[in-house]
Amino acid sequence: MNARAAQDAVAKGAIALRTQSLSKSFGSLPVSRDITLDVPVGARYALIGPNGAGKTTLINLVTGMLAPDSGQIFLGADDVTALEPQARVRRGLARTFQINTLFAGLTPLEAVTLAVAERDGIARRFWQPLAANGATIDEAYDILRKLKLADVCYQVTRELPYGRQRLLEIALALATTPRVLLLDEPAAGVPPEESGDIFEVVAGLSDDLTVLFIEHDMHIVFRFATHIIVLVAGAVFTQGSPAEIAADPAVREVYLGTREHG
């Protein structure tokens, strides 16, 4: 998509990601009930809800790591419900993980180079030295530099500080050049004074990239989200603009409690 077309899509309110009546049960326990969502191109949607509300399950359904019992998932106009996770990624749907799911023994440079190489179909070349793909390596380094990981890009991932590993989660997702990015608690486990780095990255993402993120910190949710979806017991409890959600007494009751947000 070129910049002009992307802007048009944003202006028209085209839908980047849609779920239609998604349902999923683990045995007799329903974890997702009839979830219908429309996420417009370029939006910043927050997915909130108490623990066990099914937020991560929804992301697993959307990305194909779980198969829904019923319902459909659309990426743009295409029904991707039957596609495997990797096929969805190649169509522009990327995610990060709440619990670090990184290549522990690779360096960030290797890991992101791998992601770029997979995207471009270079990763099946067994006859060619990796170093012969200069453009791939440079692009990977560029992503790492933008995420302020350049200084550690030659260190083995398992030895990186935790906060840097959280950034690498995002770098790996961005290396697939997504149109829709799902962030599962990007700052999970990072002390508040360090989470700023991560949300600076989120704030700096391109306007035509559609973002759906799970986050518990309400300050961050209200600062970054253009729209909030409240999930309770596997179903959409309510959704609306941050102002509407903040003013909704029912949301306060089930989720926010009586605590004031900032």
Place this chain on the structure above:
Amino acid sequence: MTTATATLTPQQYLARQGRWHPLEIAFWLATLLPYFLFPDYLSLASQIAAAALFALSLDLILGYAGVVSLGHAAFFGIGAYTAGIFSKYVWGDVFTGLVVAAALSALVGWASSFIIARFRHLTLIMITLGLGLLLAEAANRAHWLTGGSDGLQGMDIWPIFGVFHFDLYGKTAYLYSLAVLFVMFLGARRLVHSPFGLALRGIRENFVRMPAIGAESRAHIRTVYTIAAGIAGIAGALIAQTTQTVALESIGFQRSADVLVMLVLGGTGRLYGGLIGSIIFMVARDQLSGMAPQYWYFWIGVLLIAVVLIMPNGILGGLSRLAERWRKR
């Protein structure tokens, strides 16, 4: 990280990983030593070279892609029988024999890779074990073709280039096996340092993340399994050509287990692990079976347990950790 690497560009850094280390060059020069120092042991040395090639092929799937196999001898055996039968009925040229053996074992590897790529861990071990037993039994039954438990007789191997006969001392056999091992090693080394090699390491490091970066892990596994089967077939063909017979053990479970032991002894995921492991295993077997023909496996067991307990990443893994500690001082 040292300051030296900090000044490298990303391209230089990744290019450096594929560069030859002086120790590697020393290793390959040392492989010529048996020719001069142990002329009485060249037959053994050529069998070591074939075993090393077999272990190298297992390292590609186990050490790089994390695919555990207990039936890898299936491909070794297919290669050995193919080379043997080909020389008996068709053509005695060694190089054609290698190509035909590699092609057939790679073909069987490719066909079975569709099952292999779908599973991991214990299921995979059982499936590879089952496939191995199946082929071993088939080879036993096809007595008319393979000679069954009597071994394949009547091979006719021509001199290499029509000049170099396979002599009694194993001079030709050793140099030939070594040359084939070296050429295949160069190929494996290139693969490991390719984008595909990086993808294999990705599969080993985190199988769950691979689909999330859009990778077709199963296609990668099919490719490497096919390649490894082809290389294992060449290793089997080398044994067949240099010993001029094929024993039923070539395709048996014992050989699958032995190659796994060699690789784990030396260290997985380093290319050289299988080479070092096969040297230690084969020399130990030769020496121990001379001393105690009945129970030399006892000592192999002791060696294996000792190495795995002291150096979980094999001998090379242990050595590289020592070297690292030395450097940090």
